[in-house]
Amino acid sequence: MRALFNDIKASGRQLRSLIKANGGVGAVIQKAQRISASDGFLGLCRRIFRTLQRTRGSGRPYSEWVATFDTLGDEARRMIRKRIAGLPRRPRISIVMPVYNTPEQWLRKAIDSVCGQLYPDWELCIADDASTTPHVAIVLDEYARKDWRIKVVRRATNGHISAASNSALELATGDFTGLLDHDDELAEHALFCVVEAMLANPEAGLIYSDEDKIDAHGVRSQPYFKPDWNYDLLLSHNLICHFACYRTEPLRHVGGFREGFEGAQDYDLALRCIEQLQPAQIVHIPRVLYHWRMHSDSTAADIETKPYAVEAAKRAVAEHLARKHVDAEVTPAPEAPAMLRVRYAIPVPHPRVTLIIPSRNRVELLRTCVETLFARTAYDAFDVIVVDNASDEPEALEYLAALAGRERVRVIRDAGNFNFSRLNNLAARHAGGEILGLLNNDLEFQDPAWLAEMVSHVVRPGVGAVGARLWYPNGRLQHGGVVLGLGGVAGHAHKMCRRGDTGHNRRAVLIQNFSAVTAACLLVRKAVFCEVAGLDEQLAVAYNDVDFCLRVRERGYRNIWTPFAEVVHHESASRGIGLTPEAVARFAGEISFMKERWGEALLSDPAYNPNLTLAFENFQIAWPPRVAPLVALAAADGA
Numbered sequence: 001m002r003a004l005f006n007d008i009k010a011s012g013r014q015l016r017s018l019i020k021a022n023g024g025v026g027a028v029i030q031k032a033q034r035i036s037a038s039d040g041f042l043g044l045c046r047r048i049f050r051t052l053q054r055t056r057g058s059g060r061p062y063s064e065w066v067a068t069f070d071t072l073g074d075e076a077r078r079m080i081r082k083r084i085a086g087l088p089r090r091p092r093i094s095i096v097m098p099v100y101n102t103p104e105q106w107l108r109k110a111i112d113s114v115c116g117q118l119y120p121d122w123e124l125c126i127a128d129d130a131s132t133t134p135h136v137a138i139v140l141d142e143y144a145r146k147d148w149r150i151k152v153v154r155r156a157t158n159g160h161i162s163a164a165s166n167s168a169l170e171l172a173t174g175d176f177t178g179l180l181d182h183d184d185e186l187a188e189h190a191l192f193c194v195v196e197a198m199l200a201n202p203e204a205g206l207i208y209s210d211e212d213k214i215d216a217h218g219v220r221s222q223p224y225f226k227p228d229w230n231y232d233l234l235l236s237h238n239l240i241c242h243f244a245c246y247r248t249e250p251l252r253h254v255g256g257f258r259e260g261f262e263g264a265q266d267y268d269l270a271l272r273c274i275e276q277l278q279p280a281q282i283v284h285i286p287r288v289l290y291h292w293r294m295h296s297d298s299t300a301a302d303i304e305t306k307p308y309a310v311e312a313a314k315r316a317v318a319e320h321l322a323r324k325h326v327d328a329e330v331t332p333a334p335e336a337p338a339m340l341r342v343r344y345a346i347p348v349p350h351p352r353v354t355l356i357i358p359s360r361n362r363v364e365l366l367r368t369c370v371e372t373l374f375a376r377t378a379y380d381a382f383d384v385i386v387v388d389n390a391s392d393e394p395e396a397l398e399y400l401a402a403l404a405g406r407e408r409v410r411v412i413r414d415a416g417n418f419n420f421s422r423l424n425n426l427a428a429r430h431a432g433g434e435i436l437g438l439l440n441n442d443l444e445f446q447d448p449a450w451l452a453e454m455v456s457h458v459v460r461p462g463v464g465a466v467g468a469r470l471w472y473p474n475g476r477l478q479h480g481g482v483v484l485g486l487g488g489v490a491g492h493a494h495k496m497c498r499r500g501d502t503g504h505n506r507r508a509v510l511i512q513n514f515s516a517v518t519a520a521c522l523l524v525r526k527a528v529f530c531e532v533a534g535l536d537e538q539l540a541v542a543y544n545d546v547d548f549c550l551r552v553r554e555r556g557y558r559n560i561w562t563p564f565a566e567v568v569h570h571e572s573a574s575r576g577i578g579l580t581p582e583a584v585a586r587f588a589g590e591i592s593f594m595k596e597r598w599g600e601a602l603l604s605d606p607a608y609n610p611n612l613t614l615a616f617e618n619f620q621i622a623w624p625p626r627v628a629p630l631v632a633l634a635a636a637d638g639a
Contacts, residue, residue: 062212065621066220069629070288072189076631080118080192090121091198093191094174094248098164099182100129104139106183106293111143111150113291114180119191125171128154129164162257162265169256176207178245179266183293185214186243189630190289194245197283205250205281206273210611211242214291221294223621224505228606229282232560233512234274235317237339237505238267242290246273261316263309268316275323286610286627310338317342326460335509336502341564342511344456350381351459353451353523354433358423359441360389363396365570366441370403373439378448379455382437383408385427390415421535421544424519428526428534435459436529438545440520442570444473453565454523457511464557465524465549467517468565475499478569479521480507481514481561482546484605485614489594490516490546495617504612504619514561514607515553519545521567528552542590550598 072080084090095114099107114124124147128136140152151171155164169177176198180186190209197207212223226239233239244266254272261268274282310332317340318330327345334341355373359366370384388400388411404411412430414423424438435458437451450468457466470479480494480503494501494508502509519535522545532551535544549559595602603614603626610626612619 060621060623062221062223062621063219065623066288069625070187072630077118077188079631080189084119084192084195087195087199089199090119091176091195092174093119093122093194093245094172094177095122095124095180095186096165096168096172096177097124097126097180097182098129098161098168099126099131099136099140100158100161100164101131101133102136102182104135106295107136107139109185110180110182111139113185113188115143115147115150116188117186117191118189119195121195122149122191123172123174124150125168126150126152127164127168127171128152129160129167130155130158160259160262162259162262165257165265169252172248174248176245177248177251178243180243181293183295184242185291185293187287187289187291189287190243193285193287193289194243197285201281201283203281204283205247205277206240206270207245207283207285208240209243209285209287209289210609211290211292212288213294215294220288220291223288223611225286225288225609225611225619225621226284226505227512227609228284229279230513230607231274231279231558233507233510234270235320235340235342236333236510236512237336238264238270238313240270241266242292244270250276261312263306264312264316267313268319271316271320275320287630288611314340333506333510335500335563336506339506339510344460346452346456347459350379351435351455352433353379353382353435353437353455354427354431354526355382355384355437355439356387356424356427356431357384357439357441358387358389358420358427359391359396360418361391361393361396362441363393363399366396367399369439369441369443369445370409372445373443376445376448377451379452382451383433384410385430386411387423387427388413389418389423417540419537419540420519421537421539425534425537428529431526434526436524436526438519438522438524440569440571443470443521444568444570446568447566450565450567453562457560457562458523458525462556462558463560464528464552464555465517465522465559467514467559467561468521468567469561469563470518470521470567470569470571471499473568473570477501477508478571479518480563481512481607482516482518482549483608483617484515484546484598484601485603485608486617487614489543489591489602491617492518493617494619497618507619509563511560511562511564512607513558515559515605516546516549517559517561519548520569520571521565524552528555528557531555538593539590540586542587543594547594547597550601 144150257265314330321328329343333339403409454466472478477497479492494503613622
């Protein structure tokens with residue numbers, strides 16, 4: 001909670017700076033009154049948000065964050081060494097490193113980053129893949145003579161990275177094996193953090209960390225702050241990547257690295273290994289432990305330098321799905337062609353979907369929603385239930401009467417006060433479809449494939465709720481998945497991003513798991529909906545979808561967000577924004593309800609990362625992060 005307050009405090013400083021830059025409080029109030037008069041309160045809020053969105057990206061640079069939160073001092077090193085000396089067990093970690101014609105400066109940097117580890121129980125297993133540049137053998141011999149923990153094997157012929165990695169793997173004797181490319185670097189505390197994770201999770205079979213890029217001058221950039229285990233994101237790109245450590249014997253059991261997957265050999269390895277593991281055995285360390293070298297020929301600088309890697313990645317995922325007997329097609333992701341999209345087959349005959357649309361008056365919104373739904377949806381195995389919540393405007397009543405006479409449409413009525421949860425639960429009891437779709441009445445459908453895409457996911461085993469990518473009419477992103485903790489309870493990932501903005505490591509354009517998705521456009525199997533007793537009617541307006549998704553997740557289902565089901569959302573147009581004392585009190589009560597029910601879970605979203613802020617929705621770096629400082633970690637057990 002302290003970190004959230006710090007994030008909000010930083011936002012306050014930013015807002016004060018903006019006020020000062022715009023002529024002071026009086027001038028800003030006058031401007032706000034003009035905007036509110038012309039655009040309404042919602043327009044004013046959006047204008048403020050856009051201004052903050054533009055300015056907050058120019059905040060403190062990553063280099064300053066690294067210096068402040070991710071650089072060890074002498075005292076931290078001393079405490080970590082003391083902690084290591086007191087460990088109940090010190091497992092050996094083998095580092096596998098294939099080498100081929102590596103520039104000398106990068107080769108030395110890579111090896112030095114292992115030799116400089118604070119945790120001493122390691123071995124570096126190097127396979128020289130028949131390098132033709134003389135300095136490689138000289139450097140490897142030099143290091144092997146200096147440190148008995150460095151083992152070198154020289155291949156007689158060049159076999160490329162998979163064969164060379166397997167040659168290095170043959171040397172490994174450690175409990176776990178970590179993967180290091182020949183021109184990259186490990187953080188000096190990397191192996192210490194891995195061992196801590198091993199000891200805290202004795203059943204772990206795979207441990208992975210966050211990573212960033214490092215240039216020729218040692219400057220770090222482009223951090224990837226990853227989520228915890230996220231299966232559907234892994235199918236979109238190599239989430240595991242760096243730094244990956246596998247339990248050694250199972251790694252050998254799956255056959256090590258497969259030749260023919262060069263460029264994606266570690267991705268293919270991860271997919272084969274996770275097939276043998278339970279989710280609880282896959283552990284994420286939310287710390288930057290690996291620095292990926294950027295130079296002109298590296299994948300770190302530009303994946304397009306190695307187009308064969310994308311083809312190998314496609315084949316790795318396709319073969320993984322085939323081994324699991326999943327009927328699917330793997331293609332490049334349209335907005336991130338170096339990454340992947342999996343298109344799942346829909347069962348035949350197509351399962352029927354009942355789409356539920358609560359509505360009150362505002363006939364122009366309901367008409368747009370229903371008419372575009374029928375005119376522009378290619379998947380036709382659906383029917384509609386419109387829940388009329390006490391409409392009294394003549395034009396609305398006339399349209400509802402017309403709808404009641406249409407094929408595949410049913411109108412039911414509820415005269416009580418607005419309660420989104422109650423209205424949907426009522427309709428669900430009348431629904432005949434095996435899949436329920438919860439829709440706001442202020443949606444506009446343009447993409448004919450939206451429903452088929454969502455159905456293709458919701459019918460998959462183990463999947464709970466499925467959410468769509470929703471756009472404001474102005475082309476800004478409204479919903480890219482729900483992140484817990486934003487603003488105290490939850491908020492929308494990458495909100496207000498422009499079309500074409502791919503987000504944090506392309507997460508705004510990839511299929512993935514989120515803890516929750518919005519009920520403005522949500523699909524779920526009726527059996528799952530009933531299993532969790534539907535939406536909680538104590539949450540009449542806010543957070544009922546978040547609570548629902550968390551209860552679905554609690555039952556062991558994965559919630560999915562797909563960017564390939566796209567819908568325009570005229571958000572809150574039908575009800576407006578409630579600013580009455582009653583509405584404010586209700587909203588405060590719903591916030592309290594969520595915090596009481598879910599507690600600290602709201603501040604530790606496994607689909608997010610504690611190094612990312614809870615003050616904004618754009619995946620900005622948290623200042624400070626919510627992960628414990630390394631000094632505190634070293635001291636946690638009495639070091």
